[in-house]
Amino acid sequence: MLTKRQEEILSSAIKEYSATAFPVSSKLLMRKYRLPYSSATIRNEMQSLEEAGFLIKPHVSAGRIPSDKGYRYFVDNLMENREVSRDYQKRLELELLKLKARNARMERTTAKLLSSMSHCLAISGLIDKKEFYDFGVHNLLEGSQSEDLDELSRMMAALDLIDENVDRIMKVLGSDETRVFIGKENPIKEAQNFSMIVSPYKSREGERGLVAIIGPKRMEYKKNKSLVDLVKKFLSGGKFSGLTALVIVGTGVVVKYF
Numbered sequence: 001m002l003t004k005r006q007e008e009i010l011s012s013a014i015k016e017y018s019a020t021a022f023p024v025s026s027k028l029l030m031r032k033y034r035l036p037y038s039s040a041t042i043r044n045e046m047q048s049l050e051e052a053g054f055l056i057k058p059h060v061s062a063g064r065i066p067s068d069k070g071y072r073y074f075v076d077n078l079m080e081n082r083e084v085s086r087d088y089q090k091r092l093e094l095e096l097l098k099l100k101a102r103n104a105r106m107e108r109t110t111a112k113l114l115s116s117m118s119h120c121l122a123i124s125g126l127i128d129k130k131e132f133y134d135f136g137v138h139n140l141l142e143g144s145q146s147e148d149l150d151e152l153s154r155m156m157a158a159l160d161l162i163d164e165n166v167d168r169i170m171k172v173l174g175s176d177e178t179r180v181f182i183g184k185e186n187p188i189k190e191a192q193n194f195s196m197i198v199s200p201y202k203s204r205e206g207e208r209g210l211v212a213i214i215g216p217k218r219m220e221y222k223k224n225k226s227l228v229d230l231v232k233k234f235l236s237g238g239k240f241s242g243l244t245a246l247v248i249v250g251t252g253v254v255v256k257y258f
């Protein structure tokens with residue numbers, strides 16, 4: 001385990017790198033995140049975190065970036081495991097209800113909605129029917145750096161074999177919980193330069209499905225995990241925001257909450 005100070009520095013470094021995609025320096029962390037330590041102390045701790053494998057120094061004169069091990073520690077120990085706000089839940093549920101009311105193909109439209117809200121690639125589909133949809137390649141293109149493009153190309157090719165890759169995913173899930181795979185943990189070997197948040201679900205009709213988000217390792221893990229959990233709950237037949245009525249008026253949908 002890391003010390004409290006090391007955890008503060010690692011968490012701040014991950015938040016900064018997630019927001020900017022630039023290597024992080026000790027001076028920046030001290031100034032921007034108001035850490036109660038000197039720049040020298042932060043620099044020494046970042047050196048210790050690098051030696052322990054939680055941070056990486058990509059260039060001789062650059063700052064540091066999180067490693068897969070650093071992201072894993074953040075997700076397991078530092079990330080607040082809270083749901084997104086009630087307003088955000090309502091927005092998501094309303095969009096899903098509109099789609100359902102219009103008899104839209106939920107697997108396809110869920111992937112599109114998840115992608116738009118996460119700014120990542122989203123996958124949704126039915127395991128029993130071997131029917132899957134993906135949406136949001138443009139999000140990965142926009143979020144990738146030039147050195148990631150070869151990896152991205154390989155992952156796009158892997159999506160053409162999504163049935164086989166879902167089988168790989170299901171073998172390592174083992175339960176109905178939402179899992180976060182970071183970098184080389186990713187069961188899709190062509191996506192090992194990215195992170196994936198994935199969860200299986202079972203509909204009221206008994207059909208087994210799967211929803212997943214794939215994005216850069218610097219993705220917003222807390223937000224995206226909450227999105228996957230909320231969509232999974234909806235597709236499983238649950239409610240998550242106090243829905244009391246759904247009224248279809250012409251082409252419009254009115255939803256009431258208490």
